[in-house]
Amino acid sequence: MNIQALMKQAQTLQKDMMKAKEEIDNMTFTGTSSFISVTVKGTKEVIKVTINNDDLSNDDKEMIEDMLVVALNDAFKQIDKVTEQKMGKFNSMMPGGLF
Numbered sequence: 094m095n096i097q098a099l100m101k102q103a104q105t106l107q108k109d110m111m112k113a114k115e116e117i118d119n120m121t122f123t124g125t126s127s128f129i130s131v132t133v134k135g136t137k138e139v140i141k142v143t144i145n146n147d148d149l150s151n152d153d154k155e156m157i158e159d160m161l162v163v164a165l166n167d168a169f170k171q172i173d174k175v176t177e178q179k180m181g182k183f184n185s186m187m188p189g190g191l192f
Contacts, residue, residue, distance in 0.1 A: 116135075117135040118134065118135040118136045119134075119135060120134070120135040121133065121134055121135070121140065122134075122135070128144060128145045128146045129142065129143070129144055129145075129161075130142070130143045130145075131143075131161075131165070133165075137169040137172070137173070138166060138169070139161075139162045139165040139166050139169075140162075141158075141162070142157075142158040142159075142161040142162050142165075143158065144157060144158055
């Protein structure tokens, strides 16, 4: 296999990976545990947290839900930062970048 064919194959693979990543980024996912559900975009951005517990007042529920959204999004941003730091060197090796 010559280098041009290999480069073309790498570019095709990169385009396919980008398309798949874009599809995932546009999806939403809902995780549940006991009386809490969390809705998250494919980009790991928390959209909504819902607490279904009758022992809490509505104001307490809303405050806790908002605090959870902020805390989870902050944790995801930290993960993304470390991932970029550690994986960025590989991205520069790919023609046109990986992500």
